[in-house]
Amino acid sequence: MEQSRFGSLPTRLAVALVAIPLIVGASMFGSYVFFGFVALISGIALYEFYTLAEKKGAYPLKAFGLAAGFVINSAFMYERIQVELFSFFEARGIRLSMFSQLQFLLVVLLVFVLLVLLIELFRTKGSPTLNASTTIFGVTAISLFFGTLISLRELFPYGFPVSKFFQVGFADDMQLAMISRWGGYTIVSLFATIWICDTAAYFGGLTLGRHRLFEKVSPKKTWEGAIFGFVAALLSMLAARSLVLEYLRIQDALVIGAIVGVFGQLGDLVESRFKRDAGVKDSSALIPGHGGVYDRFDSLVFVAPIVYLYIDFVVLS
Numbered sequence: 001m002e003q004s005r006f007g008s009l010p011t012r013l014a015v016a017l018v019a020i021p022l023i024v025g026a027s028m029f030g031s032y033v034f035f036g037f038v039a040l041i042s043g044i045a046l047y048e049f050y051t052l053a054e055k056k057g058a059y060p061l062k063a064f065g066l067a068a069g070f071v072i073n074s075a076f077m078y079e080r081i082q083v084e085l086f087s088f089f090e091a092r093g094i095r096l097s098m099f100s101q102l103q104f105l106l107v108v109l110l111v112f113v114l115l116v117l118l119i120e121l122f123r124t125k126g127s128p129t130l131n132a133s134t135t136i137f138g139v140t141a142i143s144l145f146f147g148t149l150i151s152l153r154e155l156f157p158y159g160f161p162v163s164k165f166f167q168v169g170f171a172d173d174m175q176l177a178m179i180s181r182w183g184g185y186t187i188v189s190l191f192a193t194i195w196i197c198d199t200a201a202y203f204g205g206l207t208l209g210r211h212r213l214f215e216k217v218s219p220k221k222t223w224e225g226a227i228f229g230f231v232a233a234l235l236s237m238l239a240a241r242s243l244v245l246e247y248l249r250i251q252d253a254l255v256i257g258a259i260v261g262v263f264g265q266l267g268d269l270v271e272s273r274f275k276r277d278a279g280v281k282d283s284s285a286l287i288p289g290h291g292g293v294y295d296r297f298d299s300l301v302f303v304a305p306i307v308y309l310y311i312d313f314v315v316l317s
Contacts, residue, residue, distance in 0.1 A: 030154075032077070042070075043066055043070060048294040050138055059130075060138060064119070076151040083158075146297075153183050153184075191300075200228040210222065213225070229261060237254070259306050267298050267303065
C-alpha cells in the first residue's frame with residue numbers, strides 16, 4: 001500500500017512542474033488573466049461536482065449552473081470593470097450610473113435562484129427538490145467561494161488603504177507596483193501554503209500516522225498527518241510574511257496559516273465525503289496523478305472566502 005502511494009509521486013511532480021509556473025504567472029499578473037484562470041478551474045470543479053451529484057440520482061441544470069457560475073465569478077471583477085467603464089465614458093463626456101459590486105452580486109444570485117426554481121417547475125426529469133438543491137448548492141459552494149479568490153487579488157490595488165501602509169493620500173507609480181506585487185505574492189503564498197500543508201500532512205501521516213482522523217470519510221488520513229500539515233501551514237505563512245508579504249503583521253501570518261491548516265484540511269474532508277457518497281475515488285481523471293480539478297483545489301474552496309474576509313475586514317480595514 002505504501003509503495004502504491006509513493007508510486008504516483010513522479011506523475012504528480014511532473015504535473016506540478018508544468019502547472020505551478022502557470023499558476024504563479026497568472027497570480028502575479030492579476031487582472032483578467034487571473035480572472036480567466038479562476039473562472040476556468042471554478043467551472044471545471046463545478047462540472048465535476050454536478051457529475052458526482054448525478055451518481056446519486058440528481059439531474060442538476062449543468063449548462064445553466066456553469067453559466068451562472070461564470071457570471072458570479074465575473075461579479076468579483078465588477079469594480080475593475082466599473083472603473084474602466086467610467087473612465088471610458090467620462091473621457092467622452094458621458095456620465096454613467098451602475099450598480100455597486102455587492103448590489104450586482106446580490107441581483108445575480110437572486111435571479112439565478114428564482115430561475116432555477118421556475119425551470120424545475122416545468123421539468124419532468126428526476127426530483128425537482130434534488131435537482132434545484134444540487135444546482136444552487138454547486139454554484140454557491142464552488143463558484144461563489146472561488147470568486148472570493150478573485151476578489152482577494154482585486155484588493156490589490158482596488159480596495160487597498162494606501163494611507164494605512166504608506167502614510168500618503170495617493171500612491172505613486174512605485175508604490176502602486178509594490179501593492180500589485182503584494183497582491184500576487186498573497187495569492188502565490190496562499191497556494192504554496194495549501195500545497196505545503198497537504199504535502200506535510202501526506203508524508204507525516206504516511207510515516208508516523210497511527211490515529212485515524214475521520215475514518216468513515218477518509219480512512220488514510222490521521223491526526224498525526226493533520227498536525228504536521230497544520231504546523232507546516234503556520235511556518236509557511238510566517239516565511240511568506242518574512243520574504244514577500246511585508247504588509248502582514250506576524251499575528252496576521254499566524255492567523256492565515258491557521259486558517260489554511262484547519263479549514264484547508266476540512267475542505268479536503270468535505271470533498272472526500274461527497275466522493276464517498278457518490279462511490280468514486282476522484283472527482284474526475286482530468287489531471288494525471290491528482291484526479292480532478294475539484295480534487296486538486298478542494299482546500300482552496302474552503303480557504304479562499306475565509307482568508308478574503310480576514311484580509312479585507314481585518315488586515316486592510
